[in-house]
Amino acid sequence: MKVRNKFKGWLLIFYTVPSMPVNNRIRLWRRLARVGAVPLKGSVYILPHTEENYEFCQWLVSEVSSVGGEGSFVKVKRVETLEDRVVIDLFNKQREKEYREIEKGLESIERRVNSIKKGSRIEDYKRISDLMNKYLREFEEVRKVDFFSSRFGYALEKKIRNLTSEFKGLAGEEVKKQSVSIVPRHKEDYQGKTWVTRKRPFVDRMASAWLIKRFIDRQASFKFIDENDLKTLKGGVVTFDIKNGDFTHQGNMCTFEVLMKSFNLRDKSIKKIAEIVHELDIKDDKYRNIETKGIEKILLGIRKIAEDDIHTLEKGISIFDMLYESST
Structure with missing residues (x-):
């Protein structure tokens, strides 16, 4: 969900919930994280103002109320004490942290690809393919909330594509087993x-x-x-x-x-x-x-x-x- 060309300002989210049961607090925190919200000050979270995020905030306040808590949100054009670029940097740093976790996971695949380059057989093709798909899914989830198209996200996407292409190229024998000749038709x-x-x-x-x-x-x-x-x-x-x-x-x-x-x-x-x-x-x-x-x-x-x-x-x-x- 990119907001660069439809930026309307910010949504500030405030809520408190009873300390027990703990599951309620964890569930709400996870949902905030999943939509890409980042903590601003204390228990205040912030999101770019989009229609989707506005709808999410409405849902969140209702959910907070249903578990005995109190919540509200406001839409603002800017945060008086912070320039937009500073707030945007908060989002980019959080996305970079999430992207780096994915990059760390890709290191094992890179090592395996390098081993194949040196002559190792691709006996675990399915396992490597499953891992690639796992990290690709995780990357897509983060990218959905990379509201300001962080540079690190772009670099990681390029790395994933190159690694995927390289692995598929090395797995040529696997592909050849399934290759067929298609007759051209008019x-x-x-x-x-x-x-x-x-x-x-x-x-x-x-x-x-x-x-x-x-x-x-x-x-x-x-x-x-x-x-x-x-x-x-x-x-x-x-x-x-x-x-x-x-x-x-x-x-x-x-x-x-x-x-x-x-x-x-x-x-x-x-x-x-x-x-x-x-x-x-x-x-x-x-x-x-x-x-x-x-x-x-x-x-x-x-x-x-x-x-x-x-x-x-x-x-x-x-x-x-x-x-x-x-x-x-």
């Missing part, structure tokens, strides 16, 4: 087609249908069958995300990725969606996006309320339309 050969897939569409089929309709065949229609009925189909249809289909999983790629590569779709926003679909469909921890869980819940909701498969697909397509537009 959109003009796939216009006005009936695209057939399995019944009960979910993530990969919804996203693939969106990709087909928006970037490959705008006149596409869709049909659903049982997987065992594939041999009964007549010519002229195109099958996707179905066993032995025209476009389906290959190696460690989901159908969406296969379609993207087959038709040479290089849009950055499409690639971002491909990562999310891969996460949800393949579940191999190759990518980590903060939007993924939310998208999954929305698509699960669609499956529950949709009247039939076509209705499910249409609603799924609309979600990926909105996701794409939000990324461009």
